[in-house]
Amino acid sequence: xxxxxxxxxxxxxxxxxxxxxxxxxxxxxxxxxxxxxxxxxxxxxxxxxxxxxxxxxxxxxxxxxxxxxxxxxxxxxxxxxxxxxxxxxxxxxxxxxxxxxxxxxxxxxxxxxxxxxxxxxxxxxxxxxxxxxxxxxxxxxxxxxxxxxxxxxxxxxxxxxxxxxxxxxxxxxxxx
Numbered sequence: 653x654x655x656x657x658x659x660x661x662x663x664x665x666x667x668x669x670x671x672x673x674x675x676x677x678x679x680x681x682x683x684x685x686x687x688x689x690x691x692x693x694x695x696x697x698x699x700x701x702x703x704x705x706x707x708x709x710x711x712x713x714x715x716x717x718x719x720x721x722x723x724x725x726x727x728x729x730x731x732x733x734x735x736x737x738x739x740x741x742x743x744x745x746x747x748x749x750x751x752x753x754x755x756x757x758x759x760x761x762x763x764x765x766x767x768x769x770x771x772x773x774x775x776x777x778x779x780x781x782x783x784x785x786x787x788x789x790x791x792x793x794x795x796x797x798x799x800x801x802x803x804x805x806x807x808x809x810x811x812x813x814x815x816x817x818x819x820x821x822x823x824x825x826x827x828x
Contacts, residue, residue, distance in 0.1 A: 662701055665709055666694060673713050681721045689724070693717040731767060738763030738770075761811035769804035776801060 673693055677686040693716045697704060704712055742759040762770055768790075775786040787797035 658701065662698060665697070665701075669710050669713055670694075672710060673717055676714050676717055677721065680718070681724070685721075685724065689717055689720050692720045696720070734767070734770070735763045757812050757815055758808070761808055761815055764811055765804065765807060768800070769807055772797065772800045772804045773808060 670690065674686055674690050677689040677693075681689050693713055696716045697713060738759050742756045742763065762773065765773075771790060772786065775781045775789055776783065779786075781789065783797050783801065784794050786801075787794045790797060790800075792800070
């Protein structure tokens with residue numbers, strides 16, 4: 653639990669600077685993302701309150717907001733690039749056999765999944781990692797990874813079915 657004095661100081665910092673951080677976020681990221689940017693900025697400020705320079709709090713907060721916005725754009729660009737690459741793989745696949753059509757359907761469905769789902773699926777299927785090693789990559793326990801993998805496989809199967817492609821996703825049980 654936070655010290656009441658620290659909580660009071662943080663509340664004052666928030667009240668004094670929220671409007672200006674929000675205006676900064678709107679000007680650079682738009683209204684649709686501004687609330688998220690401000691929330692993340694003040695979360696960082698709360699976590700690093702002891703290290704924050706009190707005399708120059710606003711510039712520090714705006715620097716954090718700038719980094720939050722930049723990271724969001726990097727994430728969005730990375731997502732677009734990955735999805736575009738997977739769609740390119742799917743589009744480049746010649747339609748010469750049922751196996752190829754299934755591959756294209758799976759790649760297209762995979763491109764539509766979240767980054768987290770794609771990561772757990774590709775770590776095991778493409779990179780050949782065992783669940784224990786893959787769990788280390790995504791920084792979670794092996795049982796948690798296996799749950800994520802199971803759910804991602806189910807979402808992939810539903811996405812393939814939704815595309816109307818009659819296909820069977822072969823999933824081998826990962827070795828522990």
